[in-house]
Amino acid sequence: MYEVDTTIEPDIIDPAKLRNGEERIDLDSEKFVKIWQGPNHPGVTGNMSLELILNGDTVVGCKTHVGYLHRGFEKLMERRRYIQNFPLVCRICVPEPDFNEYLYAAAVEELAGIQIPERAKWLRALTLEMARLASFLMWMGGQAGSFGMGTIGQWTVTHRDYVLDLFEELSGGRIYHMYIIPGGVRADMPVGYAERVEEVLAKVEKLLAEIDLIMFNNSVFKARSKGLGVIPREIIDQFGITGPNARAAGIARDIRKDDPYLVYDKLDFSIVTGEQSDAYTRARVRWLETQQSVDLIRQILAKMPKEGEIHTMLPNVLHWKIPAGQTYLRAECTRGEYGYFVVADGTGYPRRVCVRGPSYTHAVALLERLAVGTNISDVAGLMVSLHTYPPEVER
């Protein structure tokens, strides 16, 4: 047994005094402690670290550190032919590699003036929505796990694997599909594929109903996520916030609706929004968008042309020279706006490729702001609720 000296009062600083300058963070004062959360930590998404300054168990300072996954993709792309970059880009993002494939291919097509067949557009949209579904399932497990509900994570990872099985059947790859290529897609759907997709969607729907009961009606989840990491509406543009993080604040913006790409203008869906803008609302928005993805996949399968070309005939890929020009293309991934800025200089190599991932601001500027004032035990939950993903930051 340890004896506790009850005469010692904890030296807790009023956060208001830090804000107005009456108190300052002085690590030598013994009122603060600096700890590192990450780069290897079960509560950190991907490999990044947070340098946290604590007073008691409250975070009073936060700095994001990235670089643990920097692989120099953008530099590598400048030294490879356009087609050589095609198997490279998907590796920027594990949860949703297809957005990288699509945006890179679409940028090359726009600069080169290539039109893709109608059926290829539908197949691209199908893979993008399946990628969204898999990513949401992965996120849901992470969010539940960060609040101590590990079982939900096991369920969602299993169901994500069912989606990966579908990707494997379609493209040959589970994680990196290399399916969307300049000119169209690499292969058509196998016989009976739509039926097998429907079987998985039915399983996911059943899972979502259970998660609704077990996660969103769980008093622990409610107590810990409601009021956590509230993003005020007025800072949405100031911090460049997009995707569910913005929609949970009531901002009805969705690139699929506002500036439809591929076949999204032919699909029937509405933008999901929330009001409270806290971790609970963001989780609810993502849960609803997961259901939306299930519905959109069904619509795509039903409305897709049954026959047709899937790829435009193109000249020898090793001899492509893309006309000089530059473009930016965006798409709505599960975390927000994903974009590719591509500059061509008329040679066989891109002059510059810049990848814009939503985590660039969500994981750095926004997280550093929201973490201050948070209890140390909620930092992991906050980070997952922003759906941050470090490789988008470092590329």
Add this chain to the structure above:
Amino acid sequence: MSKESGLNGTVTLEQSRLAGTMQEIERRFELTDAYAQRDSLGFVTVSRKDAVPLITHMRDYLGFTHLVLVTAVDVMERGILRLVYLLHNHGLCADIGIQVEIPRGDNPVTVSRSGDADGSEESRAGTRPGHDGDTLFAPGLASTAGVSKPAYTEMDSIHHLWAQAATYQREMKEMYGVHFPGSPRIDDEFALEGWKDIPPMRRDFDTLAYSERTFFPRPGRETHDPVEYMKQNMYPDEPTPPSA
């Protein structure tokens, strides 16, 4: 709005949904180039002195409230770095890329506080990283004695307009050697730790040479010339192609 770069635009600015915005910009600022890439995407080029006022005007008066990205393109052959600020207008669903060309300057290289890392020609030319732990970046190694002050090529900061701009500017200092005086934590490392070479995203940074001199060679990682290797293994009796 007569300026057209003739790059790859499929529509003219007058036809695009950015026509009204471009008229307003041209009335207030001197543009050296302006063109539409497509209906919802245009690019303009302005001087450095006009860049931040134009960006501020677009954000505050023209509805371009979303900073999509800030990046740089190294146009080494012209001796410039082209900075690109991509702004989005949610109402118009359109983007404008504001381009600013700044002098590329010499490559910042490492130099120890007491002089060159080892006094060699390679170190002076910045082609080899210094191995002295106490180093700092300096442009072109103008002085070989004593401490050289860091003097990066500079651009005005926009961190006061968008919070995430500071992150982009930190990255560009590290990757392109562009300094943004006054930007928060601008001297903090971003993705690289203990980097001692020229900024790696500059065109003349040789990734292969860097890897070969930095990392210990491992067996099984030999590099083969594809033409020679295929000839040797697949058709050794055929004559060597003219391009080889």
